[in-house]
Amino acid sequence: xxxxxxxxxxxxxxxxxxxxxxxxxxxxxxxxxxxxxxxxxxxxxxxxxxxxxxxxxxxxxxxxxxxxxxxxxxxxxxxxxxxxxxxxxxxxxxxxxxxxxxxxxxxxxxxxxxx
Amino acid sequence: xxxxxxxxxxxxxxxxxxxxxxxxxxxxxxxxxxxxxxxxxxxxxxxxxxxxxxxxxxxxxxxxxxxxxxxxxxxxxxxxxxxxxxxxxxxxxxxxxxxxxxxxxxxxxxxx
Numbered sequence: 089x090x091x092x093x094x095x096x097x098x099x100x101x102x103x104x105x106x107x108x109x110x111x112x113x114x115x116x117x118x119x120x121x122x123x124x125x126x127x128x129x130x131x132x133x134x135x136x137x138x139x140x141x142x143x144x145x146x147x148x149x150x151x152x153x154x155x156x157x158x159x160x161x162x163x164x165x166x167x168x169x170x171x172x173x174x175x176x177x178x179x180x181x182x183x184x185x186x187x188x189x190x191x192x193x194x195x196x197x198x199x200x201x202x203x
Numbered sequence: 204x205x206x207x208x209x210x211x212x213x214x215x216x217x218x219x220x221x222x223x224x225x226x227x228x229x230x231x232x233x234x235x236x237x238x239x240x241x242x243x244x245x246x247x248x249x250x251x252x253x254x255x256x257x258x259x260x261x262x263x264x265x266x267x268x269x270x271x272x273x274x275x276x277x278x279x280x281x282x283x284x285x286x287x288x289x290x291x292x293x294x295x296x297x298x299x300x301x302x303x304x305x306x307x308x309x310x311x312x313x314x315x
Contacts, residue, residue, distance in 0.1 A: 092246070121302060130292050130305030131247070144301030178247065192303060194247040 092195035094179050100201045101169050109164045109198045111179030119143070120162040121192065122154060123178040131178055137162055166200075174202045205230040209293045209306035216283055216313050224278040224309045226267075226293035234296040236260075236269050236276040237303065241290040250278075250291070283313045 093112045101107050113120050119138045123131035133146035137156035151167040160181070166173055176199050180192040210225040228236065238250040238260070251260035253269035253276065260267050265280045276293060293306040 128307070130294075130307045131303075133297070133302035133304070136301050144299055146302065180247075191249045191252075192247075196244075196246040 092179055092181050092193050094177075094195035094198050096198055097196070098199045098201075100203060102203050103169055103171060105169050105202075106165065106167045107169060107200060109166075109177050109179075109200070111162045111164070111181075111195060113160045113162070113179075113181035114193045117181035117183050117193065118160050119182045120156055120160060121180045121182075122162070122164045123180065124148075125176040125178055125197070126172075127175070134164070169202045171202050174200060176200075205234060205295055205297055205304055207293050207295055207304055207306045209291075209309055211307065211309065213310040213312055216311070218285055218313055218315050219282045220313075222278070222280040222283045222287075222311065224291055224293075224311070226276045226278065226306060228274050228276065228293075228295050230274075230295060231298055233269075233271060234298075236267070237294040238265070238267055238276070238278050239292045239294055239305070241292065241308070243289070247292070283311070285313045285315050287311060288313045 092114050095110050121136040122134040125131040134148050136144040140156045153165045155163045176197040178197045179195045206229045208227050235254045237252045239247045240250045241247050251262040253260040256271040258269045267276050267278045290308045290310050292308045294303040
């Protein structure tokens with residue numbers, strides 16, 4: 089059973105640039121969520137995707153957007169990067185149809201540094 | 204909305220000491236409660252959960268009881284090991300049922 093994999097693991101961007109982060113969900117999982125974890129903080133929910141559509145969103149501006157593909161993999165896109173976007177971005181998958189009542193399986197994250 | 208508050212760390216203990224990490228919550232209704240753990244260099248993983256009041260979650264010697272009277276879900280372990288050194292997060296489900304809301308995390312360091 090393949091776990092959640094994310095790429096890239098580390099990247100550095102400059103303010104104003106755009107970034108795309110990728111996630112492959114665990115085999116058989118149809119729901120993917122993205123979280124932002126700033127240094128010393130707990131993860132904060134960005135959004136969730138189910139059946140290739142956004143199924144819930146946290147308190148993040150529209151420049152944070154995502155996609156889910158037919159194979160359930162997902163992308164997180166962030167436009168017009170700001171310094172405060174520097175964080176660890178976590179992808180999580182679950183087998184529940186668009187909800188969270190069971191266990192979330194997290195990847196190791198993509199660490200983004202914005203200079 | 205739902206929220207969770209956990210004690211700030213770091214918590215530094217000697218091997219075989221007793222551990223308590225406090226977690227309190229504010230919620231509409233009685234959402235499921237979770238403890239997640241983040242070991243160095245690894246992704247977050249579920250440690251234990253409780254789905255209703257008075258439930259006790261347990262795993263790897265860790266326990267936490269869902270107490271609605273005190274709105275708490277404290278994590279305990281009777282005898283910690285060096286391998287328990289990690290960051291621990293208390294979490295609950297948001298009102299929409301689409302996401303977990305996490306506390307800020309508590310870093311535990313156990314020395315031999």
